[in-house]
Ligand SMILES: C=CC1=C(C)c2cc3[nH]c(cc4nc(cc5[nH]c(cc1n2)c(C)c5CCC(=O)O)C(CCC(=O)O)=C4C)c(C)c3C=C
């Protein structure tokens with residue numbers, strides 16, 4: 001879109017972009033994981049059970065059992081520069097900073113844990129950003145991810161006497177820039193394999209089935225992403241949902257169930273990609289790449305490849321730059 005002649009561009013203002021992802025513990029130990037899970041699983045956008053019923057279960061059972069198990073899982077994927085999710089989001093912010101130059105400040109935050117949305121919003125404001133784009137890095141909109149990230153930012157803004165002006169990044173599940181970046185990334189990863197997969201799974205994080213019935217667009221947006229990616233690649237993808245949590249019915253089919261069923265159907269060579277995660281994390285590196293592989297091979301599979309997320313690859317940064325620039329339109333000053 002170009003601005004009409006009689007509608008001049010706004011004067012120069014310092015612009016800020018805050019990349020937001022889910023959150024992760026500060027360290028791969030049970031104490032840190034407990035602190036992180038307590039915050040995450042107390043979010044009413046994530047667990048929609050009334051607190052009077054849920055908090056005793058969370059405090060009495062889950063926070064006494066899960067942290068140790070999860071800390072072990074985090075330990076298997078932890079990097080020298082920290083939790084993969086945080087390390088990769090930091091790299092994405094640094095690459096975008098280079099891509100935008102000095103007129104746009106780029107920072108990053110986590111919805112749960114550190115660096116917090118409150119601290120980073122305050123830092124952008126203190127650095128003189130009068131206009132800030134909140135960019136939750138979830139291609140598919142979900143109340144439990146996109147909405148709660150924005151809620152937290154607006155909660156922080158509610159405490160500011162002089163608020164910056166705010167925009168939010170829309171979901172980009174069907175954006176040609178995103179589908180194109182996925183196609184480039186997946187095809188490059190497939191070309192580097194030493195086997196030819198008979199099937200490719202597109203595994204998305206699951207959600208309770210009830211959220212679909214209540215009108216959350218997440219499930220439909222996941223399916224649309226997979227359809228468009230499949231069309232772009234000229235082959236069908238098997239859509240599955242992973243990381244089931246709790247006793248309620250979750251979206252199906254479940255990634256683990258499908259993986260284990262494939263060898264029995266004559267499919268012994270698979271590749272799996274997780275297009276809903278903008279950065280690799282516990283749920284991809286441990287649940288898919290380690291446990292998924294183990295269960296597929298144990299079920300009789302012969303070859304398994306986990307294809308990485310977009311992360312800070314050149315195609316990912318080029319895509320994010322396009323999506324972000326579009327939202328900054330009218331805020332930017334023509335060169
Ligand atoms: C990408 C979208 C995500 C949706 C939708 C989502 C929903 C959701 N998740 C849980 C419970 C857990 N998720 C955990 C980790 C986790 N989840 C996402 C993304 C989505 N979650 C990411 C990126 C991560 C990885 C974090 C990391 O540190 O690498 C965990 C913690 C790990 C564990 O103990 O297994 C839990 C718990 C629910 C209940 C939910 C929707 C209702």
Ligand SMILES: [Fe+2]
Pocket residue numbers: 205243
């Ligand atoms: Fe999750």
Ligand SMILES: [Fe+2]
Pocket residue numbers: 243283287
């Ligand atoms: Fe998990």
